[in-house]
Amino acid sequence: MTLEDWGWSPFFAEKYKTWGKSGYLPARVIRGEKNYFRVWSLQGELTVRFAGKVRHKAGGRADLPVVGDWVIIELQADQRGTIHALLERKSSFSRNLPGTRKGKERIEQQVIAANVDLVFIVSGLDRDFNLRRIERYLTLVSSSGADAVILLNKTDLCENPADRKTQVEAIAGNSPVHLCMARNAGELDILFSYMQPGKTIALLGSSGVGKSTILNGMLGEERQKIGAVSQSDGKGRHTTTHRELILFPEGGILMDNPGMRELHLWGEAEDLAESFSDIESLAVNCKFKDCQHKTEPGCAVTKAIEAGDLNPERLVSYHKLKSELSTLQKRR
Ligand SMILES: Nc1nc2c(ncn2[C@@H]2O[C@H](COP(=O)(O)OP(=O)(O)OP(=O)(O)O)[C@@H](O)[C@H]2O)c(=O)[nH]1
Ligand SMILES: [Mg+2]
Ligand SMILES: [Zn+2]
Numbered sequence: 001m002t003l004e005d006w007g008w009s010p011f012f013a014e015k016y017k018t019w020g021k022s023g024y025l026p027a028r029v030i031r032g033e034k035n036y037f038r039v040w041s042l043q044g045e046l047t048v049r050f051a052g053k054v055r056h057k058a059g060g061r062a063d064l065p066v067v068g069d070w071v072i073i074e075l076q077a078d079q080r081g082t083i084h085a086l087l088e089r090k091s092s093f094s095r096n097l098p099g100t101r102k103g104k105e106r107i108e109q110q111v112i113a114a115n116v117d118l119v120f121i122v123s124g125l126d127r128d129f130n131l132r133r134i135e136r137y138l139t140l141v142s143s144s145g146a147d148a149v150i151l152l153n154k155t156d157l158c159e160n161p162a163d164r165k166t167q168v169e170a171i172a173g174n175s176p177v178h179l180c181m182a183r184n185a186g187e188l189d190i191l192f193s194y195m196q197p198g199k200t201i202a203l204l205g206s207s208g209v210g211k212s213t214i215l216n217g218m219l220g221e222e223r224q225k226i227g228a229v230s231q232s233d234g235k236g237r238h239t240t241t242h243r244e245l246i247l248f249p250e251g252g253i254l255m256d257n258p259g260m261r262e263l264h265l266w267g268e269a270e271d272l273a274e275s276f277s278d279i280e281s282l283a284v285n286c287k288f289k290d291c292q293h294k295t296e297p298g299c300a301v302t303k304a305i306e307a308g309d310l311n312p313e314r315l316v317s318y319h320k321l322k323s324e325l326s327t328l329q330k331r332r
Contacts, residue, residue: 004198006040007115007253012070015087019072024084029069030245037065037083040247041073048073048081061110062094067243068114068200068255089114091145093202094266096328107331109266113202113243113255116146118194122205122214123150123168125158125179127234132317135171135275136263137204139321142274143267146202148175149194153210155181171314173277182210185217192218197251207259208236215256219248224256269325276318278310293319 002008006028016026027041027048036049048071063086065071070087092114096107121137123129134150141148150172155161161179168177181187191214194201203211212224223246227239240258247253265271273280279301283291287298293315294302304310 001040001042001247003042005247005251007117007198007200008070009090009198011090012087015070016072019085022072022084024072024074025081026070026087027073027081028245029065029067029071031242032065032067037071039071039073039081040245041075041081043075044079046073046075046079046081048083051082051084061108066092066111066114067245068092068116068202070115091116093140093144093146095140095260096264096266098264107328113257115200116144116202116255117199118147118149118201119144120191120194120201120203120211120214121148121150121175122203122209122211123152124206124209125152125154125161125164126229128206128209129158129164131167131171132313133206133263134168135314135317136265136321138172138175138275139265139267139271140263141204143265143271150175150177151191151214152177152179153182153214155179156183170311173274180214182213182217185220188214188217195248195250195252198253200245200253200255202255202257204257205259206236207238207261208234209259211259212240212256215246215254218254219246265321265324266328267325268329269322271325272318272322276314276321279315279318282310 025041027039029037029039031038036047039046039048065086071083072085073081073083075081093112094109095112097110098107119141123134138148150168152164158164165177165179178190205211208229212226215224216222225239227237229236236259238259240256243257245253245255282301282304285300288296291299293299305312
């Protein structure tokens with residue numbers, strides 16, 4: 001195995017330069033536990049902890065390592081080590097963890113995963129199917145710096161998969177959309193065309209959509225636990241509880257993820273330019289440069305809706321995500 005098999009590239013080699021003389025090794029975080037991390041390094045798989053000063057120096061949660069990160073470790077005996085630093089990320093996904101502290105509302109950036117090249121946004125064609133949620137995931141991915149591919153899984157549970165695919169393609173911009181049935185591993189061939197040595201692909205989506213089933217099907221072994229969805233509401237049971245990188249023998253890395261309960265965006269209103277490029281390109285022709293596409297005269301977006309060229313629900317969704325991101329921006 002080489003570092004490149006795990007995703008090392010000139011980008012990280014450049015960042016590592018200052019550490020080259022230290023004798024410390026680069027390693028990639030493959031799994032996080034409560035008090036330690038599992039990493040890959042040229043010395044094999046190791047269990048590593050923080051050097052106290054690193055945790056201390058971290059400005060906030062966003063500076064602490066997550067799965068996918070490259071870290072600098074000092075090797076110790078018995079396949080153990082200490083993390084001395086986090087290498088700058090090439091890409092990362094964040095969400096907002098809203099909550100309250102001492103009675104006050106607060107916002108907090110939670111980095112979910114780092115250095116992902118491509119995301120398979122998985123959606124179930126059963127009761128899970130929801131175009132607005134797919135738009136939300138596409139916005140998350142566009143603000144992360146990764147590319148997106150949309151997988152519509154469980155074709156066997158849907159009467160009109162081809163129609164669904166057309167609906168999704170209408171909101172997917174340049175991201176490819178594929179139908180699949182993970183239960184039948186033979187149907188996953190198309191996904192291998194995205195795998196490449198050193199490339200990291202993350203599976204994201206709600207609980208129960210079949211992320212782990214897809215991973216097992218591609219790997220050809222029951223590596224991840226699979227859980228049935230609830231009969232009463234069609235939702236998954238959060239079977240996968242850990243984010244984890246899995247190296248494929250043929251090359252390529254897949255990241256299985258726990259299903260996300262809530263997806264509050266972390267990013268900027270500008271991130272919508274990619275996930276809502278249709279609206280943004282219509283907006284060029286609005287009379288007012290700062291048009292909000294609500295009640296302004298000469299609005300090209302509302303005109304497109306009247307003409308039946310744009311789905312009104314898509315504009316509602318755009319307004320909702322935009323206001324979520326603008327509120328966040330103001331409060332940061
Ligand atoms: N009918 C049908 N069921 C599927 C398909 N793919 C997965 N499933 C089932 O969907 C359920 C959930 O699958 P998982 O792979 O555990 O889903 P997950 O996305 O990993 O869920 P979490 O780990 O909870 O986030 C299981 O009962 C799978 O057998 C499919 O193509 N068709
Ligand atoms: Mg799972
Ligand atoms: Zn407008």
